Amino acid sequence: MASLKDLRNRIASVKATQKITKAMQMVAAAKLRRAQEAAEAARPYSERMAVVLANIANAVSGTDAPPLMTGTGKDDVHLLVVCTAERGLCGSFNSQIARLAREHTRKLLSAGKTVKIICVGKKGYDILRRDYANLIIERVDLREAKQIGFAHADGVARKVISLFDAGEFDVCTLFYSQFKSVISQIPTAQQLIPAKPAAEPAAGDAVSNGGGVYEYEPDAGELLSDLIPRNIAVQVFSALLENAAGEMGAKMSAMDNATRNAGDMINKLTITYNRQRQAQITKELIEIISGAEAL
Amino acid sequence: MAEAFKFELVSPERLLVSEDVESVVVPGADGEMTVMAKHAPVMTTVQPGVVTVKTAAGKSDRYVVFGGFADILPEACTLLAESATHVDDIDREALTRRIQDAREDVSDAKNEEVRTRAEAYLAQLTTLERAILPA
Numbered sequence: 001m002a003s004l005k006d007l008r009n010r011i012a013s014v015k016a017t018q019k020i021t022k023a024m025q026m027v028a029a030a031k032l033r034r035a036q037e038a039a040e041a042a043r044p045y046s047e048r049m050a051v052v053l054a055n056i057a058n059a060v061s062g063t064d065a066p067p068l069m070t071g072t073g074k075d076d077v078h079l080l081v082v083c084t085a086e087r088g089l090c091g092s093f094n095s096q097i098a099r100l101a102r103e104h105t106r107k108l109l110s111a112g113k114t115v116k117i118i119c120v121g122k123k124g125y126d127i128l129r130r131d132y133a134n135l136i137i138e139r140v141d142l143r144e145a146k147q148i149g150f151a152h153a154d155g156v157a158r159k160v161i162s163l164f165d166a167g168e169f170d171v172c173t174l175f176y177s178q179f180k181s182v183i184s185q186i187p188t189a190q191q192l193i194p195a196k197p198a199a200e201p202a203a204g205d206a207v208s209n210g211g212g213v214y215e216y217e218p219d220a221g222e223l224l225s226d227l228i229p230r231n232i233a234v235q236v237f238s239a240l241l242e243n244a245a246g247e248m249g250a251k252m253s254a255m256d257n258a259t260r261n262a263g264d265m266i267n268k269l270t271i272t273y274n275r276q277r278q279a280q281i282t283k284e285l286i287e288i289i290s291g292a293e294a295l
Numbered sequence: 296m297a298e299a300f301k302f303e304l305v306s307p308e309r310l311l312v313s314e315d316v317e318s319v320v321v322p323g324a325d326g327e328m329t330v331m332a333k334h335a336p337v338m339t340t341v342q343p344g345v346v347t348v349k350t351a352a353g354k355s356d357r358y359v360v361f362g363g364f365a366d367i368l369p370e371a372c373t374l375l376a377e378s379a380t381h382v383d384d385i386d387r388e389a390l391t392r393r394i395q396d397a398r399e400d401v402s403d404a405k406n407e408e409v410r411t412r413a414e415a416y417l418a419q420l421t422t423l424e425r426a427i428l429p430a
Binding site: 150 | 325338339363364378
């Protein structure tokens with residue numbers, strides 16, 4: 001049985017830990033709000049981009065569509081872009097994304113395909129390195145980035161596109177975590193290249209078009225080949241923003257749990273401590289009384 | 296007074312403008328164009344330049360955009376800019392840095408095609424600089 005002094009030290013140390021986790025939770029809560037705002041602010045752009053892209057894709061016939069949209073016609077080499085957080089201590093956030101990516105990789109490898117991986121974020125790299133170190137062709141570090149800007153996403157997208165132009169892969173899939181709520185983030189795989197056939201433009205758009213035919217400046221094919229790289233950057237950007245919000249949400253609930261666990265632990269230790277102290281007092285009393293009786 | 300239509304200026308980071316306007320001057324791929332209500336549907340890429348917005352209330356605003364594209368419909372106009380800032384908030388240093396980068400791109404260009412494109416971009420940036428610096 002631990003001595004009274006040991007128990008006292010133990011309680012003090014758990015209390016210190018609780019203070020830290022509490023502080024981390026509050027920091028995460030503040031950052032979460034900012035990340036959520038950023039994700040919401042970015043939403044109009046990607047929504048409108050999708051509408052415009054759907055419009056224009058309908059106008060361009062299948063043959064002039066740029067290869068970024070149609071793909072290379074093969075699917076032998078797959079590129080996986082795995083976006084995770086830079087820091088740990090956020091529950092199962094990173095491992096969920098990594099698990100999804102790993103399952104995907106295993107499936108592709110057993111189907112005889114070649115897989116290449118780009119890791120965005122340190123944690124995903126750390127996890128995937130264990131199994132697939134030889135498949136990772138690149139890692140992007142966003143550690144210095146305080147606030148994720150469009151420039152970061154653009155950098156990643158550029159890299160992906162230049163690899164595609166060099167014929168390094170046929171299909172590109174983006175892995176990230178969709179931010180549903182503070183307690184729920186859903187790891188998601190999204191195909192970037194070839195672009196999934198855009199959703200049918202909503203009926204409302206056809207009406208607002210006024211029935212007129214679009215003029216394109218420069219022509220539609222050229223416009224589309226300018227738009228698609230941009231769309232890829234936008235998709236990466238919104239994935240990164242969702243990730244940032246998800247990470248903070250996961251961290252907040254993980255730290256909340258940790259704080260609560262520390263509280264439970266303190267309660268239990270305090271009870272043991274008090275009980276032992278009482279036992280010792282009783283023991284001392286008995287000793288004094290029996291000593292006095294013996295006289 | 297001219298008829299008003301809905302104009303939206305969106306950058307990946309946020310929605311900058313969403314209001315009823317009288318006219319918008321857009322630096323299109325083939326030169327500047329003024330968009331007013333009931334414009335024929337046009338989709339165009341946007342060059343780095345200044346977007347001048349005249350609101351229905353008669354106020355005039357200028358925004359600097361770096362590339363993007365515009366979706367113009369008879370009763371609405373959406374400008375998706377790669378990056379957009381109000382002309383008063385423009386960061387001179389950032390612009391100078393962009394020009395510097397563009398210069399490097401020109402000198403690093405490996406083939407003619409890339410070089411031509413980089414030079415065109417540089418030219419657009421310097422025009423833009425001249426357009427806003429005295430302001």
